[in-house]
Amino acid sequence: MTPKPLLPCGDRPFLAWLMREFIRFGVEEFVLLTGHLSAEVEARVATVSALLPRDVSIVVSREPVRAGTGGAIWHTRNHLAERFLLCNGDSLFDCNLARLLSAGASDAAVRILLREAGDTSRYGRVRLERDLVTEFSPQAGAGQGGMIDAGIYLFNRVVLDDLSPVCSLEADILPRLAARGALRGTVADGAFRAIGIPEDYVLAQREIPQLLRRRALFLDRDGVINVDHGFVGTREHFEWMPGAREAIRTATDAGWHVFVITNQSGVARGLYDEAAVMALHGWMTDEVRRAGGTIDDIRYCPFHPDGVVAAYRKVSDWRKPAPGMLLDLIRAWELDRERCLLIGDQDTDMAAAAAAGMEALRFSGGNLLEFIRPIVDG
Ligand SMILES: [Mg+2]
Incomplete structure (x- = not known):
């Protein structure tokens, strides 16, 4: 028997699509919570991993008993970070996850991603006041519209105190957290596709590969993104272009x-090292995500034929005007260069x-948001 997350969707298991979306928003470590079909999942981890755009760590954590959705988290507690995301393995919400991640530090034990639905009967339903979830009902009456649980949660590790070896997140934990004001919600919109029932699965097989074959902006x-002060290798010299973070969002x-x-020939020229470039890019990406957007991936070229650092003194097909960095991203993310x-x-x-076969536009300064908005909205 095939576990639902491994059902084929287009040319790959559903799980590979799902993980790819989280990778876009910076998730690098995955724990797959499994039950009685754990062996099937373990056998496919390498296959799924090979389909992802980046190397990530994947751990399979099998529940020792039928533990329920809350118990499954309790049993995997040794793998969990201070903050972690939880999602269902059989649904995909095509939305801007940075909205959830950037909601900020709050005293919420759990922040839940919510979406509007015309019929809430199959999903957990919530009552929301600003971003406070005042009531969480695991099941609503048929045919009612409202705000529902999209099945993606940002957890603070303190929630482990509320869990027990066998419990249900939806029936026990979330209603209790809501009652004591420890559950918050972030509303997002976008397409929602579940594969749990056969009719949905038929739709998802066709729609998900189309949905996730995204257009791509190479900046x-x-x-x-930042003002060109010449060889910007550290945060101190980094000045955001006006509207840059908002444009990315x-x-x-x-x-x-x-x-x-x-x-980044500053590396070959000995002005800063690769560690500095990576630290700067890590900070830059964090700032973009704090502002509610994401940078899916970055390529930089540290080489230059006239460099003073021997290890970086060479001609590289990654250095623009050569297209190596672009081609590498097209390969890793399986992009359609027409899009x-x-x-x-420059x-x-x-x-x-x-040279990479894609369109380009020249930005000659000013506000990047004003430049980009008509493009992405158009
Ligand atoms: Mg430039």
Whole structure:
């Protein structure tokens, strides 16, 4: 018997689509909670992993007894970080997850992703006051419209105190947290696809691969995302271009991938090292996610033929105007280059895009949000 998350959807298991979405928002460690079909899941981990755009860590955690949805979390407590996301393995919500992740530190034990639905009968239903969930009912009456549980939760580890070895998240834990004011909600919109019942699965097989074959925005860094002060290698020299974070958030909201491709010959020139570039990019990505958007992935080229650092002194087909970085992202994320657009400020950006077979637009300064909004909304 095939566990639902491994059912084929287009050319791959449903789980590979689901994990790919979380990877876009920075998730790097996955724990798969399994039950009696654990062996089937374990046997397919390598297959799923090979279909992902980035290397991630995947652990399979099998519940020792039928523990319920809350008990399953309790049994896997040794694998859990201070904050962790939980999702159902048989539904996918095509939305901007940064809205949930950036909701900020609060005293909520759980922040739940919510969506509007015309018929709430199959889902948990909530009453929301601002972002406080005042009531959580595991089942609503048939045919009622309202705000429902989208099956994606951001947990604070303190919630483990409320769990027991056998319990249900929906029937026991979430109603209790709501009653004591420890449950918050973030509303998102987007397509929701579940594969739990046969009719839904038939639809999902066709729709999910289409839905997730996204348009992609490739952004040059210096002169587009940040002001080009020349060899920006640290946060102290990094100045956001006006509207840059808002532009990325708008693209994420509109369902676009956002990638950054940047020449960083400052490494070859000995001005800063690769660790500094990676630290800067980590910070930059965190700031974008705090602002409610995401950078799905980044490529940088540290090489230069005239570099002073021997290890980086070479001609590289990753250095723009060559298209190596773009081609690598097209390969890793399986992009359709007809649906890719590069925005850069230099001739080398335009040349790299042309060599990769994608469209490009030149940004010559000003507000990046104003530049990008008509593109992603259009
Ligand atoms: Mg530039």
